[in-house]
Amino acid sequence: MEKQTFSEKLKAGKFVITSEIGPPKGTNIEPHLKEAEHIRDKIDAFNVTDLQSSVMRLGSLATCRLLIERGMEPVFQITCRDRNRLALQSDLLSAYVLGVRNVLCLTGDHTTLGDHPDAKPVFDLDAVSLLKVATDLMNGKDMKGNDLDGKPEFFPGAVVSPGYEPVELQIIKMEKKIEAGAKFFQTQAVYDLNSFEKFMKMVEKYNVPILGGIVLLKSAGMAKYMNEKVAGVSVPDRYINMMAQAKKEERVKVSVQIAAELIKGMKNLCQGIHIMPLGWEKYVPLVLEASAL
Amino acid sequence: MLITKLKPLNEIENYFEKKVFVFKCFGCKEVYFPEQEINNFIEERKTGILSIGEVDYLCNVDFSKVYIEKNADVIQNSDAVVVFSCGVGVQVVSKLLENEIVVPGCDTCYLNGFQGLTVLECDCNQCGECYLNYTGGICPITSCAKNLLNGPCGGAKNGKCEVNPEVDCGWIAIYERLRTIDKEQILVENKMFVRNFEKIIKGK
Numbered sequence: 001m002e003k004q005t006f007s008e009k010l011k012a013g014k015f016v017i018t019s020e021i022g023p024p025k026g027t028n029i030e031p032h033l034k035e036a037e038h039i040r041d042k043i044d045a046f047n048v049t050d051l052q053s054s055v056m057r058l059g060s061l062a063t064c065r066l067l068i069e070r071g072m073e074p075v076f077q078i079t080c081r082d083r084n085r086l087a088l089q090s091d092l093l094s095a096y097v098l099g100v101r102n103v104l105c106l107t108g109d110h111t112t113l114g115d116h117p118d119a120k121p122v123f124d125l126d127a128v129s130l131l132k133v134a135t136d137l138m139n140g141k142d143m144k145g146n147d148l149d150g151k152p153e154f155f156p157g158a159v160v161s162p163g164y165e166p167v168e169l170q171i172i173k174m175e176k177k178i179e180a181g182a183k184f185f186q187t188q189a190v191y192d193l194n195s196f197e198k199f200m201k202m203v204e205k206y207n208v209p210i211l212g213g214i215v216l217l218k219s220a221g222m223a224k225y226m227n228e229k230v231a232g233v234s235v236p237d238r239y240i241n242m243m244a245q246a247k248k249e250e251r252v253k254v255s256v257q258i259a260a261e262l263i264k265g266m267k268n269l270c271q272g273i274h275i276m277p278l279g280w281e282k283y284v285p286l287v288l289e290a291s292a293l
Numbered sequence: 294m295l296i297t298k299l300k301p302l303n304e305i306e307n308y309f310e311k312k313v314f315v316f317k318c319f320g321c322k323e324v325y326f327p328e329q330e331i332n333n334f335i336e337e338r339k340t341g342i343l344s345i346g347e348v349d350y351l352c353n354v355d356f357s358k359v360y361i362e363k364n365a366d367v368i369q370n371s372d373a374v375v376v377f378s379c380g381v382g383v384q385v386v387s388k389l390l391e392n393e394i395v396v397p398g399c400d401t402c403y404l405n406g407f408q409g410l411t412v413l414e415c416d417c418n419q420c421g422e423c424y425l426n427y428t429g430g431i432c433p434i435t436s437c438a439k440n441l442l443n444g445p446c447g448g449a450k451n452g453k454c455e456v457n458p459e460v461d462c463g464w465i466a467i468y469e470r471l472r473t474i475d476k477e478q479i480l481v482e483n484k485m486f487v488r489n490f491e492k493i494i495k496g497k
Contacts, residue, residue, distance in 0.1 A: 085487075107446045110438055110456045121439065128443035129487050143487075161447040169468045172480045173444035180485060188447060231450045 006045040006073050006102055007155040010184055010209045016272035017293060018075060018186065018211060019284055020047040021067075023058035033066060035281040040072050042288050045102060047075040047186070047274070054081065054114025061095055068099040075157065076100045079108025084124040085133070085143060092137055096152030104157045104186065105130040105177075128176045131156055135181035158182040160210070161232035162190060162199035171202060178206055186274040188232040189215035191239060193265040200269050209271035214262060216280045216287065217255050220244035252283055260290035267291075295379045295419055296325045297399035299334060304426060305398055309338040311372035314364070315398075316386060318378035320350035324404070331377050331398065343367050351382035352413055354389070361389050368393060380417030380425060380432060387430020388415070391473055396426035403493040421492030427483045429470035434488075436463025442486035 009016050019039065021032050036046055046067055050060040064074035076095050083091065095103060111121040125133065133143045140151040158177040164170040174185070190196045190212050200210065215233075217223050220243040223235040239258050246254040263273055277284055315335060319326065335342065344367045351357050361368065368374060374390060376383045377398040387395035403419040416435035424433055424442065434440045438456040445464030448455030454462050471477040 107439060107441065109448065112438075112456050123439040123441065124490075125487065126439070126441045126443050126446075128485055132485055159447065164447060164449070165452070166465070166468065168477070169445060169465065169480075170447070172468075172477070175481055176443055176485065229450065231448045231455060 005155075006075070007183070009044055010271060013271075014044075015267060015293075016044045016209075016211065017042065017288065018045045018047055018272065018274045019043045019281070020049060020274070020276045021063060022049045022052050022278075023060065023063045025055065025057045027058065029058060029063060029066060032063075033070060036067065036072055037070065039281065039284050039288075042285060042293070043072075044272075045073040045075050047077055047104060050077040050079045050106070050108070051082065051114070052109075054109045054111050054116070056114070056116055061091060061098065061100070064095070064100050065098045073102070074100060075102040075104050077104045077106060078130070079106045080123050080125045080127070080130055081108030081111060082122055084122055088125060088130060089133055089137065089142055092134055092154070093148075093152060096154070101153065102155045102157065103134060104159065105134060105182070106159060127158055128173070128180050131158060131177055131180035131182050138181075155183055156181050157184040157186065159187065160185045160203075161188040162196055163188060163192070163232040163234050167199060167202070174203065175206070178208055182208065184209045184211065184271075186211045187213040189213045189226075189230075189276065190262060190266070191233070191235045193262065193269070196266070197269055211272040211274040212262075212266040212270045214259050214273050214275045214287075216259055216275075216277055216283060217243050218278075218280065219251065252280075252286070255280075256283060256286045256290050259287045263287070263291035263293065295321060295417070296402040296404045297327060297377075297379055298402060299327050299330045299377075300398055300400055300423065300426075302334075305375065305396065306338070308373045308375055308396060309341045311341060312343050312370060313341055314343050314368045314371040314374045315345045316351060316374065316376040316378065316382070317345060317347045318349070318351040318376070318382045319347060320352065320378075320382075326377075327399070334398075343371050351376065351378045352385050352415070354385055354413075357385055358389055361386070380419070380423055381413060381415050383423070383425045384415035384417070384430055384432060385413070387425070387470070391470070394474055394476065395430040397423045399423065419493070420488065422489060424486065427479065427486075428467045429474070429476070431463060431467045431470055433463060433467065436466060440488075442488065443483075444480065 048060045048063045064076045067074045105127050107127045111119045134154050134156045140148050160174045220240050223240045226233045373394040375398045376386050379401040383397040400423045401419045402421045418434050449462035452465050454460045
């Protein structure tokens with residue numbers, strides 16, 4: 001029997017696990033592929049970030065192709081920051097012929113946040129219109145209604161930030177994304193299961209699979225930094241204290257314990273998890289083991 | 294006032310089925326204001342119009358404030374305030390009338406080399422397809438660093454923009470503004486918007 005794809009697993013109701021690869025700044029992709037190889041049996045698909053945090057890096061599409069060649073399934077992240085509508089449509093078609101099916105349509109961080117703050121921010125389209133474009137292409141038309149010679153097939157996804165305030169505004173946007181064709185959602189990092197449960201109740205009516213976001217805490221400092229700077233993220237004091245009290249050699253253990261607690265809680269709330277290891281890829285197996293996944 | 298043209302009728306005529314207060318701005322007359330066209334449009338729909346305010350420089354906040362205070366009763370009785378002016382004028386009126394539905398009657402077209410005369414908090418990019426009727430009178434192009442038309446990005450923290458933490462997120466402002474008039478649902482009902490840059494490049 002052929003291996004089930006990411007979308008087939010979601011449709012079949014399997015609790016899915018995605019992880020993330022951030023391509024390097026340069027051509028040294030091998031170590032990242034090795035990290036992926038190391039956990040491939042436990043991961044249903046790998047998101048590949050598109051110039052994450054607006055930092056110039058190796059491209060998402062090339063990295064997706066390398067994963068496919070090694071028998072792994074990618075989720076191609078594509079943002080509206082760097083390409084206008086012609087380039088976005090063309091890259092979606094390119095992705096399809098290179099074997100990519102899962103596309104995560106994002107607006108993208110602003111150029112000023114990255115390492116080329118003087119660049120021109122494009123934002124010709126946004127996450128909603130990009131999803132609609134992907135849907136149009138699947139229907140054999142470009143966004144002006146011109147016929148395509150050969151049409152792609154995608155499993156389009158999007159993101160939502162459950163910790164955003166006001167959350168109602170996020171949900172309005174989420175609804176627009178679903179209308180435009182989003183078939184699954186991955187979330188910003190979740191640290192508060194109670195508020196995540198409330199969020200899940202609010203969006204239950206849409207009946208679209210949601211993968212809760214997990215970011216491994218590396219230190220109390222990182223948690224405080226995220227609370228101060230990162231949108232939609234709020235790490236409770238309890239976790240910050242756990243990390244602060246852990247001795248240096250115990251930090252990984254405590255971090256894994258926190259992630260496992262969150263994942264176990266999420267198992268009954270959503271349809272999967274999306275792990276963003278941010279350099280701690282090697283600890284992902286420990287997290288999954290501790291979460292009994 | 295810059296170059297304006299009457300909005301496509303299907304975007305504005307439904308407001309005139311109820312009671313409206315109309316503003317017409319005659320500030321920058323040396324530029325272009327489709328006066329005759331607007332007058333014809335208004336004439337055909339005068340049954341719903343409670344009153345027409347003809348004002349010089351709606352963008353002059355102090356001046357507009359006095360005018361609005363003088364006409365507060367009539368404005369309060371209206372179901373919507375339709376403003377025939379550039380995008381700046383509409384935004385100034387919207388800000389002054391937080392509890393009213395304020396919508397533009399014109400699209401503001403791109404004009405090389407003319408960017409208005411006064412430094413103001415409200416800005417108009419002269420995009421040629423005014424969105425203010427869909428966004429509570431706050432411009433998503435000039436108040437959002439990414440010029441997003443279909444809702445906020447996920448980047449705002451404590452209501453502030455990811456690009457500049459001293460600036461309020463335009464989309465949260467739009468949402469809050471619509472909430473005060475119980476109209477946040479229009480954000481869901483709005484069609485999906487994609488900008489037409491040909492309007493700027495060719496001045497169409």
